[in-house]
Amino acid sequence: MSRAATNLQIDSARLWGTIHETAQFGATKKGGVRRLTLSAEDKQVRDWFRKACEDAGLDVHVDALGSMFGLRKGRDMSKPPIGVGSHLDTQPTGGKYDGILGTLAGLELVRTLNDAGIETELPICICNWTNEEGSRFAPAMMASAAYVGDFTTDDILSRKDAEGVTVAQALDSIGYRGDAPVGRQKFSGFVELHIEQGPILEAEGKTIGVVDSGQGVLWYDGKIVGFESHAGSTPMPLRRDALATLSEIVLAMESIARKHGPKAVGTIGEAVIASPSRNVIPGEI
Structure with a gap:
């Protein structure tokens, strides 16, 4: 009798280990992470991520806004890859899992496939999008927004932080302004694993949920003028x-x-x- 097939399992201990290994880059005293985009701490985790991808056999390239793409080849390279990922930057008082879970889950996916000797039909691309959080530069999700055409590359490169440093200057300072044009990397689909940022799952006693819609966002900057x-x-x-x-x-x-x-x-x-x-x-x- 043939043995019933089972789902392939990731190495959860390995994923847990990578999450806590990367948490050292920008670690805070209370156990969180302060890893603002394009900072020295961001460079450290980017360097770690690049090496981890290359060690897993991925071809890594970086676009003009610093987004990183690690490509695992598939049988049919004529088709765009399935994208998997999220981001490596954090809020000023961020946690160990927000964002990076999605990127490291993609890495663990590739490592598991490698261990099992599985070649996928489509290629797989692990992504790290620049400045998803928006805590240093506005807007949030700036690189992925430029990817879909909501902003031009030049517009984003000219954005400044509170100290007057432009995105272009920050990218150059850590060596992550790539040569690839923004939007060149195409996808057949995209999957992102993310820790819930709100209290809904916990409040409802649920372990996992599937996102079925996105929150529309409007930001306003204003000035109230009175009299001192x-x-x-x-x-x-x-x-x-x-x-x-x-x-x-x-x-x-x-x-x-x-x-x-x-x-x-x-x-x-x-x-x-x-x-x-x-x-x-x-x-x-």
């Missing part, structure tokens, strides 16, 4: 307090999001008082 005056000597009716106005906007935004819930959300993630002082009414935010 002394906090101790300006009566309330004569104040033009920019921070108090921002508070009303925050509450209005929250009310609108709740009204259109449960799928609608609203967040104000950054607010900067110009020339702040505890004795001065905020005049500009």
Whole structure:
């Protein structure tokens, strides 16, 4: 009697090990990771990822925005590969699994196929997209957005961080501005494994879920202009307090999001008082 076929299993211990090995690049005291895109820590994990891909027999190339592609050949190289991946950068107080799980899962997939001696019909391409998080440069998902044509390469290269450093300068500083044109690497399909960033699965007692839609995102940058005056000597009716106005906007935004819930959300993630002082009414935010 022939033995019943079983699903091929990855080496979960190996995947777990790579996740924690890469977590050393930008590790924080509380067990998280601070690995901002195109930083020195990002270069470290990129170098690690390139070597790991090459050791697994992949051909690695980098496009003009620093996105990395590791190609495993298939029987039919006339067809575009199946893309698997995510990103290696993190938020300023990120975790060990956000983003990198999807990229390292692709690596583990290839390692498992190699161990089993399996040649796939289509090639497989593991991807690391540059600046998915958007914590250093805006917009988030900038390289993948340029890939699909939402932005030009030159536009993204000219974007600046809070210190005035452009994407082009940051790429050059870590040696990851590639020669391949953005969008040249085509895909037959794309698969991304991702740790849930919200509390829904845990709240519902579920282990895994399948994404069936994407969140539409609108970002707004604004300025509230009031009038700076002394906090101790300006009566309330004569104040033009920019921070108090921002508070009303925050509450209005929250009310609108709740009204259109449960799928609608609203967040104000950054607010900067110009020339702040505890004795001065905020005049500009």
